[in-house]
Amino acid sequence: MIKKVRSHINRDEGLLFERSSPGKRAYQLPELDVPLVDAAAALGKENVREQIEHFPEVSEVEAIRHFTRLSTHNYAIDLGLYPLGSCTMKYNPRINEQVARTEGLAWAHPYQPEPLAQGCLEVLQSLESALLEITGMDAVTLQPSAGAHGEWTGIMLVRALLTSRGNPRKRILVPDSAHGTNPATAAMAGYGVEGIASNERGMIDLAALERAANDEIAALMVTNPSTLGIFEENIVKATEIMHSRGGMVYMDGANMNALVGVTRPGDFGIDVMHLNLHKTFSTPHGGGGPGAGPVAVKKIFEPFLPVPRLKRIGEALAFDYDRPQSIGKVRAYYGNFGVLVRALAYIMAHGGPGLRNATLDAILNANYIRKQLQPYFDMPYTSPSMHECVFSDDRQAKLGVRTGDIAKRLIDYGFHPYTVSFPLIVHGALMIEPTETESKDELDLFVDALISIAKEVETDPEMVRKAPHLTRTSRVDEVTAARKPVLRWVAADER
Amino acid sequence: MRYLPKSDSERRQMLDTIGAASLEDLVSHLPPETMLHRPLAIAPGKSEYDIVDHFRAAGNRNASAYSSFLGAGVYAHYRPVLVDVVVSRGEFLTSYTPYQAEIAQGTLTTIFEFQTMICQLTGMDVANASMYDGSTAVPEAAMMALRITGRNRVLISRAVHPEYRAVLECYARNQQMPVEEFSYDSGTGASDLDDLEKKLNSDTAAVIVQNPNFFGNLENIKAAGEMAHKQGALLVVVFTEAVSLGLLEPPREADIVCGELQSFAISPSFGGPYAGIIAAREKYLRQMPGRLVGQTKDSNGNRAFCLTLSTREQHIRREKATSNICTNQALIALMATVFMTVYGKEGLRELAMQNLAKSHYLSSKLKPKFTGPFFNEFVVATGKRTPAEVNDALLARNIIGGLDLNRFYPELAGHVLLCATEMTRRKDMDVLAEVLSA
Numbered sequence: 001m002i003k004k005v006r007s008h009i010n011r012d013e014g015l016l017f018e019r020s021s022p023g024k025r026a027y028q029l030p031e032l033d034v035p036l037v038d039a040a041a042a043l044g045k046e047n048v049r050e051q052i053e054h055f056p057e058v059s060e061v062e063a064i065r066h067f068t069r070l071s072t073h074n075y076a077i078d079l080g081l082y083p084l085g086s087c088t089m090k091y092n093p094r095i096n097e098q099v100a101r102t103e104g105l106a107w108a109h110p111y112q113p114e115p116l117a118q119g120c121l122e123v124l125q126s127l128e129s130a131l132l133e134i135t136g137m138d139a140v141t142l143q144p145s146a147g148a149h150g151e152w153t154g155i156m157l158v159r160a161l162l163t164s165r166g167n168p169r170k171r172i173l174v175p176d177s178a179h180g181t182n183p184a185t186a187a188m189a190g191y192g193v194e195g196i197a198s199n200e201r202g203m204i205d206l207a208a209l210e211r212a213a214n215d216e217i218a219a220l221m222v223t224n225p226s227t228l229g230i231f232e233e234n235i236v237k238a239t240e241i242m243h244s245r246g247g248m249v250y251m252d253g254a255n256m257n258a259l260v261g262v263t264r265p266g267d268f269g270i271d272v273m274h275l276n277l278h279k280t281f282s283t284p285h286g287g288g289g290p291g292a293g294p295v296a297v298k299k300i301f302e303p304f305l306p307v308p309r310l311k312r313i314g315e316a317l318a319f320d321y322d323r324p325q326s327i328g329k330v331r332a333y334y335g336n337f338g339v340l341v342r343a344l345a346y347i348m349a350h351g352g353p354g355l356r357n358a359t360l361d362a363i364l365n366a367n368y369i370r371k372q373l374q375p376y377f378d379m380p381y382t383s384p385s386m387h388e389c390v391f392s393d394d395r396q397a398k399l400g401v402r403t404g405d406i407a408k409r410l411i412d413y414g415f416h417p418y419t420v421s422f423p424l425i426v427h428g429a430l431m432i433e434p435t436e437t438e439s440k441d442e443l444d445l446f447v448d449a450l451i452s453i454a455k456e457v458e459t460d461p462e463m464v465r466k467a468p469h470l471t472r473t474s475r476v477d478e479v480t481a482a483r484k485p486v487l488r489w490v491a492a493d494e495r
Numbered sequence: 496m497r498y499l500p501k502s503d504s505e506r507r508q509m510l511d512t513i514g515a516a517s518l519e520d521l522v523s524h525l526p527p528e529t530m531l532h533r534p535l536a537i538a539p540g541k542s543e544y545d546i547v548d549h550f551r552a553a554g555n556r557n558a559s560a561y562s563s564f565l566g567a568g569v570y571a572h573y574r575p576v577l578v579d580v581v582v583s584r585g586e587f588l589t590s591y592t593p594y595q596a597e598i599a600q601g602t603l604t605t606i607f608e609f610q611t612m613i614c615q616l617t618g619m620d621v622a623n624a625s626m627y628d629g630s631t632a633v634p635e636a637a638m639m640a641l642r643i644t645g646r647n648r649v650l651i652s653r654a655v656h657p658e659y660r661a662v663l664e665c666y667a668r669n670q671q672m673p674v675e676e677f678s679y680d681s682g683t684g685a686s687d688l689d690d691l692e693k694k695l696n697s698d699t700a701a702v703i704v705q706n707p708n709f710f711g712n713l714e715n716i717k718a719a720g721e722m723a724h725k726q727g728a729l730l731v732v733v734f735t736e737a738v739s740l741g742l743l744e745p746p747r748e749a750d751i752v753c754g755e756l757q758s759f760a761i762s763p764s765f766g767g768p769y770a771g772i773i774a775a776r777e778k779y780l781r782q783m784p785g786r787l788v789g790q791t792k793d794s795n796g797n798r799a800f801c802l803t804l805s806t807r808e809q810h811i812r813r814e815k816a817t818s819n820i821c822t823n824q825a826l827i828a829l830m831a832t833v834f835m836t837v838y839g840k841e842g843l844r845e846l847a848m849q850n851l852a853k854s855h856y857l858s859s860k861l862k863p864k865f866t867g868p869f870f871n872e873f874v875v876a877t878g879k880r881t882p883a884e885v886n887d888a889l890l891a892r893n894i895i896g897g898l899d900l901n902r903f904y905p906e907l908a909g910h911v912l913l914c915a916t917e918m919t920r921r922k923d924m925d926v927l928a929e930v931l932s933a
């Protein structure tokens with residue numbers, strides 16, 4: 001039975017361009033306090049455009065209704081559980097939004113004189129210290145813009161260190177359970193990719209690693225806990241094997257929400273890692289960014305970190321660009337500062353003990369779901385779960401219903417789907433990460449929903465296959481979208 | 496703790512369901528040598544009040560109540576109220592990448608509108624859902640040109656933002672992508688096309704210019720395009736000042752346009768988060784990096800939108816993907832979308848006209864170093880005094896002066912880059928001119 005939602009009036013909304021009419025306005029500029037300039041005379045006639053063809057013209061009222069109506073067509077954390085595995089869709093505290101808009105911070109120009117930017121530099125310094133304490137690493141750069149950008153920065157650091165030792169080596173080892181960014185990142189950093197299989201318990205296969213880790217391997221990229229939500233019990237041995245062959249170990253920090261305050265990558269042998277502040281540290285996903293992907297490293301990598309680095313001169317903080325071994329600049333300026341402010345606010349709100357409590361609650365929630373769903377869904381890897389649990393659709397697939405169908409049916413029950421068909425080593429995966437910010441009531445509703453769907457698969461598989469049934473938009477034809485791409489609105493007179 | 500929505504008795508019930516004695520039990524399977532046996536050395540949790548206070552104090556230690564003439568890639572433009580109203584809606588703020596199209600039409604529709612408006616502004620056929628920022632969009636555009644042409648050499652003008660060039664160099668290092676710079680004309684401030692022509696050859700994949708360039712001056716896009724195309728190279732046009740697109744002829748001769756939307760209601764925020772874009776000719780669509788939203792129908796025949804052409808992307812193609820980018824800048828792109836909606840066709844032009852008027856009022860009181868036409872930035876010499884001395888004199892009058900160009904262009908020591916936008920007040924420009932001429 002569907003308990004969480006019922007239908008209500010939902011407004012249709014067309015495109016802005018279809019509301020447009022010449023002369024409608026949502027703006028008024030202040031009166032100009034200097035003389036107007038003839039654009040053609042100042043810029044050259046050939047450099048001035050006649051108009052922006054078909055650009056929208058709408059009123060303020062229509063503009064706010066447009067975006068508000070569209071917003072109601074979205075699911076969001078603010079509406080309920082968002083159990084996407086490895087995405088850590090936790091509550092995004094609103095205080096973070098407010099402090100990021102503090103005038104002196106939000107309007108700080110990246111080139112304003114350093115004595116007039118001490119507040120910003122202190123924010124950077126405080127966040128660096130907190131992240132080092134949390135990860136157990138020695139140095140951190142806050143500059144990468146997102147997880148994938150952090151991965152690339154991290155692998156560039158590996159390359160720089162190995163090059164300084166005489167040989168950058170040729171390939172990166174990537175487990176078969178890894179996120180797709182890992183191999184894509186290795187390629188962007190100029191490395192080949194070599195896959196490495198997991199053992200039957202979903203962990204790094206030490207024997208396979210022994211065989212693979214030769215002097216052409218620059219690094220092993222691991223995700224810990226793995227994408228199966230399982231802590232790598234052999235992580236210390238794995239790092240020892242890599243180090244004994246002169247290779248490095250990179251950790252994808254996507255699943256750091258399972259570790260904060262409990263264990264530290266720096267203490268179990270990791271050399272380089274990134275964090276996703278938009279996962280573990282509660283900064284909002286915003287429908288796909290902005291994120292931030294700080295990279296934390298052991299001391300030997302510090303000379304290679306991107307410029308600038310923070311340094312103290314007496315009481316004051318300053319930027320240090322004199323770093324001859326640095327890999328250079330991975331982006332303009334100093335990183336997604338506004339996201340960094342939000343993450344620091346989150347860390348301050350929890351404090352050290354609170355961060356650990358959050359981790360334990362995240363693990364509690366995942367195990368609570370796991371325990372109750374295990375009678376209804378197959379679970380190929382049954383090692384203890386950390387912050388997420390991964391089922392397979394094997395039982396339901398026999399009745400013709402796949403993980404993607406179950407996910408769509410979950411929408412009818414008022415929930416966002418889990419991560420579908422990932423990791424690839426689980427056939428038809430249902431990857432569920434509740435995070436710590438879900439109440440018992442919400443989890444109970446979610447468990448009820450999946451059990452109810454499991455029963456529906458047995459009684460009415462066809463209905464499940466055609467879900468969702470209650471959404472304003474029914475199942476979307478993604479095949480046609482890809483076959484005949486329409487990627488912008490085109491005016492009638494352009495067609 | 497206020498972000499953890501459970502009572503201890505609920506935790507107890509849940510542990511009983513699981514069959515665990517305590518929360519600690521849940522992590523007791525971790526190898527002992529990996530465990531942290533002490534609390535994190537981070538101060539205990541703080542109240543909302545304390546946190547607001549902390550950041551307010553940090554803000555106060557920065558410049559406040561100063562007028563500023565800094566631009567150089569980051570511009571102070573007015574942010575319409577509607578922008579924060581829209582992006583503060585939890586449905587936009589707290590949603591994930593819109594993979595589940597049936598419950599993400601809000602985000603998908605706004606991205607489709609964003610892609611459309613970026614095409615209208617740039618004169619290109621296709622635009623992606625955003626890149627991290629303008630600086631990282633440049634190497635992505637260059638790598639795209641490499642894939643399209645099968646060549647590997649990149650030529651970039653020295654009048655492109657110096658930090659963007661540094662980022663390109665960092666990305667290029669492991670891509671077998673030699674990057675060479677061509678100079679700018681010391682008279683006009685525009686790129687030196689003679690130097691470009693000399694350096695162009697049949698290995699050149701891309702020619703990269705910025706318009707308006709770092710000095711604020713306009714480039715001859717048409718001539719650069721003809722030169723590049725004659726050698727079979729692509730023309731990549733970069734912009735850092737998106738407001739200029741309201742008035743300037745779009746770079747129609749470009750094959751790829753990339754740039755930074757910070758000017759569209761995105762706070763300077765000490766360098767980020769901003770939003771980059773890549774737009775291109777339709778024939779290059781399959782080589783675009785990043786996410787794309789396309790129009791389709793749902794099973795009831797209603798118009799609907801979804802992420803599409805993902806076979807280019809890392810989660811499908813893995814090491815053969817066009818880029819490793821996944822999370823981009825969706826919410827920031829939404830800010831820009833609301834900004835473009837509020838100003839619209841007439842407003843964006845009027846806004847650009849105001850910028851032009853302000854910068855030309857300021858320049859009329861000074862002597863720009865370069866003779867070429869400029870939009871809202873220009874270079875001036877500080878005369879007998881150093882830029883640092885002039886800027887100190889300005890700070891005493893609560894004004895942050897221009898960027899000292901010596902930092903990036905040693906040959907332009909003794910010069911500053913000044914910017915004026917619609918937010919720049921006449922009286923501050925008068926003070927600046929007075930101090931600079933003293």
